[in-house]
Amino acid sequence: MKAPVIEAKDLNLTFETNDGPVHALKDVNLTIDRGEFVSFIGPSGCGKTTFLRCIAALEQPTSGVLTVNSMTPENARQERSYGYVFQAAGLYPWRTIAGNVKLPLEIMGYAKAEQDERVRKVLSLVDLEGFGKKFPWQLSGGMQQRASIARALAFDADILLMDEPFGALDEIVRDKLNEELLKLWARTEKTIGFVTHSIPEAVYLSTKIVVMSPRPGRITDVIDSTLPRERPLEIRDSPEFLAIAHRVREGLRAGHAYEE
Amino acid sequence: MKSVAPILTVLAAIVVLWYGAAVWLNSQWIYDQAARAGTEVTATQVLTETMVQDRPVLPAPHQVAQGLWQGLTGQAITSKRSLVYHGWITLSATLAGFVLGTVAGILLSVGIVHSRAMDMSVMPWAIASQTIPIQAIAPMVIVVLASLGIKGLLPKAIIAAYLSFFPVLVGMVKGLRAPEGQQLDLLSTYNASRAATFWKLRLPSSMPYLFASLKVGIAAALVGAIVAELPAGASSGLGARLLSGSYYGQTIQIWSALLTAAALAASLVMVVGLIERATLKRMGMAR
Incomplete structure (x- = not known):
C-alpha cells in the first residue's frame, strides 16, 4: 500500500478575531491517495478553502497533523510539490501568456530552453497553442483561467490544488472547462484537490467528494464516486449521477440543520 | 481638431483679461505723472501709454512676448542676457x-x-x-x-x-x-x-x-x-x-x-x- 498523498489527522484551525475565536476547521480527518480527484463542497465559511490553503502552507493549522507527500506542508511547499489555481486567474498584465506560464519556471531556475519547451507543452495541454504571444487582456475569462491552469502545471508538480477556479465563469464555459479538466487529469495522472460551490461540478469531476459544513468548519460526509473514470457530459443525466448528487445535497442539508 | 476651438477661446479670454488688467493696473502711474506735470490725459492716451511702459506694474501680453522672444533669440545663447x-x-x-x-x-x-x-x-x-x-x-x-x-x-x-x-x-x-x-x-x-x-x-x-x-x-x-x-x-x-x-x-x-x-x-x-x-x-x- 502506497503512502497517501495528503493526510489530515484531527486537524483544527482557529482564527482569533475581534469577535472571539472562529473555528475554521474542526477535527478534520481525511486521506487522499495518489491520482484521486477530490472535490470539497459546502457553503461559505465551511473551511473548504481554508483546508486547501493549509495543504498549500498558506495557513497554519492550530493543532493536528497534516502531511503532503509524507512531508509537512511547509516542506512540501519548498519542494514545490503542488500547483495552485486561484479563483481569479491573476495573470500579470505586463507579461504575455507565455511569459505568465514561464513565471514559476523563472523563479525555480529552469534553463531557458527547457522553459520554452515546457511552456509550449502546457499551453497545448490546455488548448492555448498560438496564444503565447497575446497579453491577458486580449483573452476571454475562460482562456485566462486555462492559462492560469497551464501556469500551475508548468513545473510538473504531482498535486494540483484548485480553489473555485471556474467560479467566475458562466455555465457554458464552465461545462467545457470541466470536460477539459477531466481529460487533462486523465493524461497527467495528477492528484487534484478542487474547491467548488456547485454540486453537479463536484459530482461530475470527482472520484471523492468531501461535503463540509460551517460553524465550526468540518467534514460531514465523504462520498467515493461510483462513476467510471471516463465521463462524457451526458453522464450527468444518469441515475447513478443523480443518486450521488442527491447524497451530496443531503449532506449539505444535514450540515445546515445542525446550525438551527 | 474639435478641441482646438475651446482651447483658443480660453486662450483668447485670458489674453483679453490680461490686457484689461494691464490697462487698469498701469494707468495709475500715468495719472500720477499727469497730475505732477499739471496736464490732462485723454482716455486714448492712457490706453496707448499703458501698453508701452518700460517698467509696468503688469506688462501687456505683447510686451512679455517681445521680452521672451528677445531673451530667447536676441543674442547668442551663451550670452548672459539669453x-x-x-x-x-x-x-x-x-x-x-x-x-x-x-x-x-x-x-x-x-x-x-x-x-x-x-x-x-x-x-x-x-x-x-x-x-x-x-x-x-x-x-x-x-x-x-x-x-x-x-x-x-x-x-x-x-x-x-x-x-x-x-x-x-x-x-x-x-x-x-x-x-x-x-x-x-x-x-x-x-x-x-x-x-x-x-x-x-x-x-x-x-x-x-x-x-x-x-x-x-x-x-x-x-x-x-x-x-x-x-x-x-x-x-x-x-x-x-x-x-x-x-x-x-x-x-x-x-x-x-x-x-x-x-x-x-x-x-x-x-x-x-x-x-x-x-x-x-x-x-x-x-x-
Whole structure:
C-alpha cells in the first residue's frame, strides 16, 4: 500500500478575531491517495478553502497533523510539490501568456530552453497553442483561467490544488472547462484537490467528494464516486449521477440543520 | 481638431483679461505723472501709454512676448542676457536633482516596503521634511555646502532633490504594496524569495505609480532649482533672472523668466508622459 498523498489527522484551525475565536476547521480527518480527484463542497465559511490553503502552507493549522507527500506542508511547499489555481486567474498584465506560464519556471531556475519547451507543452495541454504571444487582456475569462491552469502545471508538480477556479465563469464555459479538466487529469495522472460551490461540478469531476459544513468548519460526509473514470457530459443525466448528487445535497442539508 | 476651438477661446479670454488688467493696473502711474506735470490725459492716451511702459506694474501680453522672444533669440545663447542660457543652467540643476531625488525616493521606498523598522522610522521624517518651507532650507544648504567648498550645480541639485524625492517615495511605497494577497500567495506557492517577489511582481506592479510620481517630482525639482538660485546671489539661472528683475523693477524680465520656467516645466512633464506611454506600451499595460 502506497503512502497517501495528503493526510489530515484531527486537524483544527482557529482564527482569533475581534469577535472571539472562529473555528475554521474542526477535527478534520481525511486521506487522499495518489491520482484521486477530490472535490470539497459546502457553503461559505465551511473551511473548504481554508483546508486547501493549509495543504498549500498558506495557513497554519492550530493543532493536528497534516502531511503532503509524507512531508509537512511547509516542506512540501519548498519542494514545490503542488500547483495552485486561484479563483481569479491573476495573470500579470505586463507579461504575455507565455511569459505568465514561464513565471514559476523563472523563479525555480529552469534553463531557458527547457522553459520554452515546457511552456509550449502546457499551453497545448490546455488548448492555448498560438496564444503565447497575446497579453491577458486580449483573452476571454475562460482562456485566462486555462492559462492560469497551464501556469500551475508548468513545473510538473504531482498535486494540483484548485480553489473555485471556474467560479467566475458562466455555465457554458464552465461545462467545457470541466470536460477539459477531466481529460487533462486523465493524461497527467495528477492528484487534484478542487474547491467548488456547485454540486453537479463536484459530482461530475470527482472520484471523492468531501461535503463540509460551517460553524465550526468540518467534514460531514465523504462520498467515493461510483462513476467510471471516463465521463462524457451526458453522464450527468444518469441515475447513478443523480443518486450521488442527491447524497451530496443531503449532506449539505444535514450540515445546515445542525446550525438551527 | 474639435478641441482646438475651446482651447483658443480660453486662450483668447485670458489674453483679453490680461490686457484689461494691464490697462487698469498701469494707468495709475500715468495719472500720477499727469497730475505732477499739471496736464490732462485723454482716455486714448492712457490706453496707448499703458501698453508701452518700460517698467509696468503688469506688462501687456505683447510686451512679455517681445521680452521672451528677445531673451530667447536676441543674442547668442551663451550670452548672459539669453534666456536659453539661464534656462539651461536651471534645467541642468533640475535634471540632476530629479535623478538624485528619484533614486533616493525609490531606494527609501524599497527599504520601507521591506523593513518594518524603516517604515516606522523613515516615513514620519519624510513627511516632516516636506512641511518645512523650502525657502527656509535652501539658504542653509547653500551656505553649509559653500563653506565645504561645494558650489555651482550640486547644491541646487540637492535642493531640487529635496522636493522631488517625496512624491516618488510616496508613490513607490503605494506602488510596491499594490500587489494583493492572491498574487503574493501565488508566489509563495512557488517558494519565491523576497528578491524574486520584488523583481517579478512588486517592481512591475509599481510602474504606473512611479510615472505618476515622476510627473509631480520633475515639476517639483524645477521649483526647487529656481528657489535654490534665489538666496545664492547666483548670477545665472532663471531664479537669478527673477531676482535681478525684481531688484530693478524689470517686470518684463520677470514675466519672461516666469513663462520660460512654466514652458520648461510643461515640456519636462510631457517628456515624462511620453516615456511613460512608451514604457507601459512595451510592458503591455497600456490599452
